[in-house]
């Protein structure tokens with residue numbers, strides 16, 4: 129927050145014409161504290177197909193997905209995403225680890241999981257096989273017996289009462305030096321980030337598919353926000369920074385701000 133984003137001409141480029149270095153450069157963050165969110169959606173707004181994101185996604189957007197992971201200090205995901213998508217330990221390929229080493233970064237980012245209830249398996253690989261100790265982000269008043277099984281396998285950030293206070297959680301990540309934050313959702317965590325005005329950037333792949341009604345969109349209301357209709361005045365403007373195209377997929381990089389700034 130607080131960075132002035134220089135508004136340049138929107139660049140449209142074909143992803144397969146870019147080298148890996150150019151893809152890394154295309155996602156250079158504008159400042160040391162940055163929170164970006166990465167999603168894939170069908171052209172008609174579905175965030176899932178057959179209950180997961182995989183059928184919407186392909187090698188094309190996965191290339192960007194992997195660069196974003198390699199660029200972050202911490203990867204944040206909600207417990208719904210971790211459970212449904214079967215997240216394992218956060219590992220990177222040797223070339224991505226080498227890219228990080230060359231920049232003085234630890235070989236892999238830290239994984240952080242947001243949960244109100246800690247309804248996760250502390251014996252799962254995301255905890256037990258993690259190359260760096262993961263972080264569990266929970267409300268401060270979560271019952272001790274729910275938290276206790278995780279203490280051997282994760283650090284804990286306690287933020288909020290009854291709900292996770294994401295602003296406090298992001299501040300706590302930054303205090304640990306985890307300043308480049310990548311959030312991979314899911315929709316309820318992203319909805320809360322938007323409500324708290326915490327997202328600096330949205331990297332959105334529009335997949336060339338019509339899914340039809342049924343699935344969630346990429347931002348959904350969590351907790352008290354359920355059922356409320358957003359107002360036009362509260363909608364936050366974004367600036368489109370670039371469009372990468374591959375196989376009919378559009379990879380859109382949006383940042384907070386308005387084009388007349």
Ligand SMILES: NC(=O)c1ccc[n+]([C@@H]2O[C@H](COP(=O)([O-])OP(=O)(O)OC[C@H]3O[C@@H](n4cnc5c(N)ncnc54)[C@H](OP(=O)(O)O)[C@@H]3O)[C@@H](O)[C@H]2O)c1
Pocket residue numbers: 166167168169174175176179180181184205206207208209210212213242243244245246247291292293294312313314315316317318320348350
């Ligand atoms: N298209 C894409 O790019 C994409 C990306 C990610 C996920 N997905 C899909 O999205 C679905 C999962 O969606 P989801 O919305 O349930 O997952 P989610 O946003 O990852 O997780 C929601 C959970 O996060 C926890 N939470 C704690 N504090 C919260 C807060 N302040 N705001 C919001 N959530 C908070 C709650 O956990 P507890 O239940 O533990 O209390 C809540 O149930 C899956 O089908 C997945 O495949 C799609």
